[in-house]
Amino acid sequence: MNYSKQREIIYQALADNVVHPSAEYIYDVLKQANSNISLATVYRNLNKMAHNGKIKKIQGLEDKAHFDHNTFEHYHFICKKCGRIFDIPCDIAPEIIKKTQESTGFKIESHDIVFSGICRECSENER
Amino acid sequence: MNYSKQREIIYQALADNVVHPSAEYIYDVLKQANSNISLATVYRNLNKMAHNGKIKKIQGLEDKAHFDHNTFEHYHFICKKCGRIFDIPCDIAPEIIKKTQESTGFKIESHDIVFSGICRECSENER
DNA sequence: ATTAAATATGATAACAATTATCAGTTTATA
């Protein structure tokens, strides 16, 4: 894999961003920053980086994929009301994985946990 | 929700099936069984049944959704080689949920865990 | 049984997210 300027700015846009953006969102951000990047390039590089573990791809309840530059082990919560995605720190999973691997004989290389429900803010706004 | 013949045969096709089929797969099965069912009807009813808890929708690693008539709590493993989806029984999750709910204040309504890697069979075939 | 309202259907058009294509450009390497 060669160096590429576009991959660099895509990663930066992802890392600078508080939320967990979609490919389209990153594309819009970069467009507004006067880059003449192509949407295909955004998809290509996000997938490439997700593939080799530089970033994480979040594919869960929704129709489109989201990305996360945080690669330390954590999970996600999607709010059904506002659609926001929150990080969920978690340390119980290693047990599950070990247990599962032993009982099934499967080689587990990755795993994802996606919770969904109503976030606190939306829950409070409800009444 | 009214009774419907089509929903009945869709559920049967799902329940009779060993694998975790996609909507398209169920459609093909029913087509070959001489039903003149429509693909839209398959999608409509799978989603409806998933919505009211009669079946489970698996949305995870792949590009398309899969369905499962097993509604007891369990998770899934997707083999990166053969693409098959396996059930993973699991009883640790309730702890995670309680913990997460307490620490975040989020109301968790559902969750999904998708493991991926290489299944035993593919692992053995590798050498 | 007959009717009327609600719900479901098949066929297909529309849609949104993503990927493939391809000619031209950039990067790494010899």
Place this chain on the structure above:
DNA sequence: TATAAACTGATAATTGTTATCATATTTAAT
């Protein structure tokens, strides 16, 4: 600096899924 490999922008194509709509089926009330 020449060459091959990798990357890019523009956009066409693909894929999974949903919307539309005229017709048919189901349900409940007469």
